[in-house]
Amino acid sequence: MDNKVVLITGASRGIGAATAKEFAKNNYSVVINYNSSYQEAENLKKELETNYKVKVLTIKCDVSKEEEVKNMVEKTVNELGNIDVLINNAGIAIDTLFEDKTVENFKRILDVNLIGTFLVSKYVGTIMVENQKGSIINVSSNAALDDYYPMSLDYDASKAGVISLTHNLASQFSPFVRVNVVAPGWVTTDMTKELSQEFIDEENKKIMLNRFAKPEEIAKVIYFLASDSASYINNEVIRIDGGFKC
Ligand code: NAP
Numbered sequence: 604m605d606n607k608v609v610l611i612t613g614a615s616r617g618i619g620a621a622t623a624k625e626f627a628k629n630n631y632s633v634v635i636n637y638n639s640s641y642q643e644a645e646n647l648k649k650e651l652e653t654n655y656k657v658k659v660l661t662i663k664c665d666v667s668k669e670e671e672v673k674n675m676v677e678k679t680v681n682e683l684g685n686i687d688v689l690i691n692n693a694g695i696a697i698d699t700l701f702e703d704k705t706v707e708n709f710k711r712i713l714d715v716n717l718i719g720t721f722l723v724s725k726y727v728g729t730i731m732v733e734n735q736k737g738s739i740i741n742v743s744s745n746a747a748l749d750d751y752y753p754m755s756l757d758y759d760a761s762k763a764g765v766i767s768l769t770h771n772l773a774s775q776f777s778p779f780v781r782v783n784v785v786a787p788g789w790v791t792t793d794m795t796k797e798l799s800q801e802f803i804d805e806e807n808k809k810i811m812l813n814r815f816a817k818p819e820e821i822a823k824v825i826y827f828l829a830s831d832s833a834s835y836i837n838n839e840v841i842r843i844d845g846g847f848k849c
Contacts, residue, residue, distance in 0.1 A: 606632045606657060608683045609829070610676075612666050612723055613693030615640035617792030618742065620647055621818035622690055623659075625826045627651040632658040634679050634686075636693065638665050658683065666693045666719030667711075676726040685734065688829045689727045691720040691765075692742045696794055698754040709757040716761035717768065724772050724782075731780045738829045739776075741769050741784040742821075745844040748786055762786075766840055773838035781837040783828050788844025789815040811846030 609626045613619040615637035623633050624647075633651060637644040644661040651659045660682055664675040679686055694716045697708045720741055731737025746752060747762035766784055773782035789795060789806055795815065798806075807813050824843050827833055 605684060606630050607687040608632045608634070608679065608685050609688040609690065610634040610636065610679055610686050610723075610727065611690040611692055612636045612664075612719065613638070614690075615644040615647065617794060618787070618790060618818045618821045619690070619692040621822035622692065622825050623647060623651065625819070625822040626688070626829075627655040627657045627659070629826065629830075630655070630657060631688070632683050633660075634675075634683070635659060635661045636664050636666070636675060637661065638663065638693070665715075666691075666723055667714035669722055672719075672722045672726055676723070676730070680730065686727050686730055687737060689723060689731075689737070689739045690742070690825055690829075691723055691739065693719055694742065694761075694794075696755055696758040698758070701753050701756070704757060712757045712761050713764070716758070717764040720765050720768055724768070728772060728776045728780060732776055735779045737776075737780040739772065739780060739782045740825050740828050741765050741782070742825075743769075743784050743786045743840070745786045745788045745842055745847055748840075748842070749849055750788065750844075750847060751849070769840070770838055777837075781828075781833070783833075783836060783839045783841065785821065785824055785828070786840055786842045786844070787816060787821050788842075788847045790818055790821055791815045792818055809848050810844065811848065814845065816843065816845060 614635040744762040769784040
């Protein structure tokens, strides 16, 4: 039997790259979507092919651009035959003081984090419904729930949108496709590398486990949600924040 296929957006780095490894380890053919990190995506492809002997495609696509998304989905199906699992992980944050927030940056964040999740889900979800099976996991943030941090109010709003979108997609694609969303807290990736040690120490005090997550700790939950072990989990928001207290 052919391997199952997972398409992961924003898989060139961070949580997406860790998720690509987790699925490859479990014998999935993997599509690594990237936007600008060509070399990181190619290096990861080589690593997965060598270590896990699975098929890997790298596809450049800005998830906020409909034509590029359409082409990415078509290319995946043409080359790998199907899409069993979609992980909408691509995301950006542009943290600034409130007075420096701009409409341009706000719109770009919404375009990538929210519209991108909608677009990829639209094209992949339609195929999954035709096939009468599939699983979609969206990546939101605990910032959408209760970790208020005005430096990222635009990001937080986009991630709240991702949760709302998840509920509607679960309804739209039922009963064949399970759609769930994870809400990680702080994770050590490029997205958090500019944070000062002082800020990190303060945030760690609010986390019961007293530390940021490793990307692999998010990837394992995403894999679980996609797997048959989670066959009755649908339309759910799963926090992965080490026990965050505001
Ligand atoms: P990261 O290390 O900065 O990686 C972001 C990924 O998104 C990269 O692979 C990047 O690809 C991709 N990306 C950005 N814009 C894109 C676009 N327009 N089209 C396609 N791909 C694009 O971030 P991360 O921490 O792993 O974050 C992954 C997800 O987890 C994001 O949705 C983020 O909001 C969420 N999250 C992160 C944290 C955290 O503390 N790190 C907490 C909660 C939620 P290129 O480099 O190729 O452009």
